[in-house]
Amino acid sequence: MGRIIFHVDVNSAFLSWEAVYRLYHLGGRLDLRTVPSAVGGSQEHRHGIILAKSIPAKAYKIQTGEPIVDAKRKCPDLIIVPPNYDLYNRSSKALLSVLGRYSDRIEQYSIDEAFLDMSGCTDDPEKTAHEIKDTVKNELGFTVNIGVAQNKLLAKMASDFKKPDRVHTLWPEEIPQKMWPLPVRDLFFVGRASERKLNGLGIRTIGDLACADERMLHAALKSHGLLIRQYANGIDGGDLVVTPPPNKGYGNSLTTPRDVTDARTAKLYLLSLAETVSARLRADRAKISVVSVSLRDCDLHTCGHQTQLAAPTDLTAEIALAADRLFDELWNGTPIRQLGIHTAKASYDGMRQFGMFDPFDYEKQRRAETAVDALRKKYGADCVMRACFLPPGDNDGSGLRIDHMGGGVSREKRSVDYSREKVL
DNA sequence: TCTGGGGTCCTAGGACCC
DNA sequence: TCTGGGGTCCTAGGACCC
Numbered sequence: 001m002g003r004i005i006f007h008v009d010v011n012s013a014f015l016s017w018e019a020v021y022r023l024y025h026l027g028g029r030l031d032l033r034t035v036p037s038a039v040g041g042s043q044e045h046r047h048g049i050i051l052a053k054s055i056p057a058k059a060y061k062i063q064t065g066e067p068i069v070d071a072k073r074k075c076p077d078l079i080i081v082p083p084n085y086d087l088y089n090r091s092s093k094a095l096l097s098v099l100g101r102y103s104d105r106i107e108q109y110s111i112d113e114a115f116l117d118m119s120g121c122t123d124d125p126e127k128t129a130h131e132i133k134d135t136v137k138n139e140l141g142f143t144v145n146i147g148v149a150q151n152k153l154l155a156k157m158a159s160d161f162k163k164p165d166r167v168h169t170l171w172p173e174e175i176p177q178k179m180w181p182l183p184v185r186d187l188f189f190v191g192r193a194s195e196r197k198l199n200g201l202g203i204r205t206i207g208d209l210a211c212a213d214e215r216m217l218h219a220a221l222k223s224h225g226l227l228i229r230q231y232a233n234g235i236d237g238g239d240l241v242v243t244p245p246p247n248k249g250y251g252n253s254l255t256t257p258r259d260v261t262d263a264r265t266a267k268l269y270l271l272s273l274a275e276t277v278s279a280r281l282r283a284d285r286a287k288i289s290v291v292s293v294s295l296r297d298c299d300l301h302t303c304g305h306q307t308q309l310a311a312p313t314d315l316t317a318e319i320a321l322a323a324d325r326l327f328d329e330l331w332n333g334t335p336i337r338q339l340g341i342h343t344a345k346a347s348y349d350g351m352r353q354f355g356m357f358d359p360f361d362y363e364k365q366r367r368a369e370t371a372v373d374a375l376r377k378k379y380g381a382d383c384v385m386r387a388c389f390l391p392p393g394d395n396d397g398s399g400l401r402i403d404h405m406g407g408g409v410s411r412e413k414r415s416v417d418y419s420r421e422k423v424l
Numbered sequence: 425t426c427t428g429g430g431g432t433c434c435t436a437g438g439a440c441c442c
Numbered sequence: 443t444c445t446g447g448g449g450t451c452c453t454a455g456g457a458c459c460c
Contacts, residue, residue: 047428067427083428110460191458222435224457253429292453300427306453338428409429434457441449 004125005240006116007147007155008099008132010091011164013112014039014052016142017091018081024141036060037079040068045257046337051083055164085409088112094140102132107152107240115152117240129167137165153236154179156188175234180207189228197221206232246348249288252276252407253340257400259298260336265402267324268388272406273341274320279405281343282373285350287312288343291319293326296338305330306344311353315365319343340407381405 010016018039019032036057041047048068060075071078092111099106105117122128129146136144143165147158150172157179158170170178185195187206197220203209209217210232217225230236252273260266270293281288292306305326313319323341352362372384382404389404 041428043425046426048425049428051428065427067425069425070427072425113460189458193457224434248432251430255428290452302455304454308452340429342431407429429460431459432457433459435455437453439450439452441451442447 002119003150004118004122005149005152005155006103006118006125006129006132007109007149007152007159008095008114008116008136009145009147009156009159010095010112011143011145012052012054013091013142014083014088015054015081017087018084019054020091020141021084021087032079032081035079036062036075036077037081038062038068038071039083040071040080041083043068046255083409091140091142095136095144098136098139099132102128105240105242107242108244115155115240126167126169133165133167151234151236152238152240153188153231154234157186160186170234172234176207179234180205180210180232182206184209184232187228187231189224189231194221194224194228247284247286247346249290249342249344249346250277250280250284250286251340251342253294253338253342254407255296255338256336260339263327263331266327266331266336266339268402269339269406270323270327270341271316271320271386272389272402272404273339274316274323276405276407277341277343278314278316278319278369279373279376281314281346282370284348286346286348287314287350287352288319289313289345289347290343291322291326292342292344293323293330294338294340294342295327295330295336296340297334298337300337302338303330304340304342306342308345311358311362312345312347313352313362315362316369317360317365321359 012033015037016033022028023031033054034056036054038053038057039051041049041051050062050064050066050068050071053062053064057075057078062071062074062078068080088111096106096108096114099114099116103116103118103121107115109115118125118128125148129148133144133146136142145159145163145165146167147155147160147170148167149155149158149170154170158168161168161178182205184190184198184203184206187209190198198209201212201216201220203212209229212229214226214229217229254269254273256269260269289309289312290306291309292304294302294304296302307322307326309318309322319341375384385404389402
């Protein structure tokens, strides 16, 4: 038997993990998976979108990524629970540890998805897939779909068929019947923009794409058109990425609770984002050579501006300084909804060239910042903070306080209240 | 009461080199 | 002084994934 690839996908991951947590760790009685429910951000903080939904919620046409307001309109009784990224990371680890018993060639594709190379590990792939699926369910309490195929693309497409708690195969001879009738949007790497262009060419199903004229596709979609045509034919030469490559860049962004209309507040947010980004750089022993600032205005229009640094850095002070300058060059005074700091050209060799015109002593500043990192690791992120972020009172000019470590997802856990009374 | 946050890759256009 | 053409690097923006 040739190559056998499994794609394991947790059904409604964030919601299932929350449901399991409430049932087994908090002793709740309601299983969120059995009612219309969703995980969503806080509307007061303008993070109000659906991150995951239950299957009953799906029946109301509620979609991941849509505003909670719209979802509530579709289903007034929708139960919304806040995200808990710590829980998701723990659940993800538990899943990976179970999968590790079945193959030593695993690619963790995202927090809730993994590819397993099962070549030579099984004489009956479907039976083994069922065994993995049932082991996860019995030991961890949540269900997965497993797609079984000869390459990653087809395994991934197969795991997306009927849910939950299913195993699907997608062998080459099954492609015309199982994959080609699907709308082209269901194909991996066909997003909204590609769908629109393809529809304009009269291509509506994956089958249409599979036999579409290559020159026409290239004219409309460049190399991406040829890639998705290969995918439509079930062709994917990609290997499993067992060892994840190092990051090429690190970024953090934040949608502010209120539009920011003054530079002082914007720069306070940028400083908090620089704190978070650079702490991650130092934790990973990475330095970056490009800093960019992105702004999104109240019309959701985004723009950005970037700069190359004279020397690679991992310092909050240097990144914040660059970000401030970029901000001044970029901002035209439009009220800001979201701010971001992104970095690129990461290097991991630990070198830092001596700079004749460094605004400060790199080594000295780095000792200070790593000392703060150590304190925060030991006593919590809030044990040391800059005076400009200190309570009491507001510091964003509208009665709100700015978190001194801005952006990211893990900080959401603070807003979660898992007191027993809250458990359904 | 509108629309998060983390990434990667590609393309287009301009600067600059020979 | 009517303006080729190949190459690289940089920047901005867009598309896709989860």
